[in-house]
Amino acid sequence: MDQSPEIDELELAAGLGRVVSLMRSLALPRDRSMTAVSTLATLERFGPRRVTELAVFEGVTQPAMTQLVSRLEREGLAERGPLPADGRAVVVRVTTAGRAELAGRRAAQARDLAALLAGLPAGDREAIAAALPALNRLTGLTHGPGARPPADPPTSRSDG
């Protein structure tokens, strides 16, 4: 059956907006800025990136990202490294501590989410679980056509 005209983007935008509010209320990143958490997650997911790329992707200015990276570095959550191919640039990487921070944060959110999910009918949980891979692909798309890895320096990826 050809159900709906596929999808109502307006409703999706509203729904995802509420998801944002929900995630904000869980594991409140009041101790750490939203952009900081998001940037760490981006680095974890997509690997080392340059400052400017991070700034564009996170929707902040380059000075803001420089400042943020300095903060993250000071706290040991990320680190700067040189980019052999370009002496002007630096690559930012998430550290082990940074990954641990992300993991801990997600664990806290997961606990709260589990409690909420328990209040949903099984069918809803299944629908959410079924949509998760699709959502991951959706969120991955923003990197696809507009940004490619900056020639990751530590990995021995002999690609050309």
Add this chain to the structure above:
Amino acid sequence: MDQSPEIDELELAAGLGRVVSLMRSLALPRDRSMTAVSTLATLERFGPRRVTELAVFEGVTQPAMTQLVSRLEREGLAERGPLPADGRAVVVRVTTAGRAELAGRRAAQARDLAALLAGLPAGDREAIAAALPALNRLTGLTHGPGARPPADPPTSRSDG
């Protein structure tokens, strides 16, 4: 009874975290604070609320919410009104202009989302569409057990 192995909350937390990043990058609310947008959406969805309730729900302090409501009121997006049942309290309502602001913001996000969704396989779009009602119920749960409407003043709800 073992909980449902149905869903991996950790993975869900990570996935929803990426959704947050995505929505942040779309329709960047750089002109208006995240909390402002979220608060307007909350008012639109759940109706008039008191300042303190809004503060708790949005995860900010009460003074911050007072400040925010003043800002919203100054820009005509929300308005304060008295609460007949309690002279100390005020109820905050979203105005027509506030709803328009939300609608416009969602329309912009919807446009971007549509472009992204076009890059997904049809099955992914269907999965997301199918999960949307479940996500809406999930995000609605946070209001359920902890907060009830503060006796909405303008509506003629002959409550019982």
Add this chain to the structure above:
DNA sequence: TTCCTTATATCAGCGACTTGTATAAGTTGC
């Protein structure tokens, strides 16, 4: 080298949040 572009860092300023406190209204006890 000289000029231009690119990438990051620094500086000044502002906006949105925090804690602490003040004012006003409701509630209880006598």
Add this chain to the structure above:
DNA sequence: GCAACTTATACAAGTCGCTGATATAAGGAA
């Protein structure tokens, strides 16, 4: 009906993270 306490919102001072403008350093072209 007044005193004391609680509750709800508003105000004040301070901090943090952002923006815009600008400086410094490195790569590329002539």
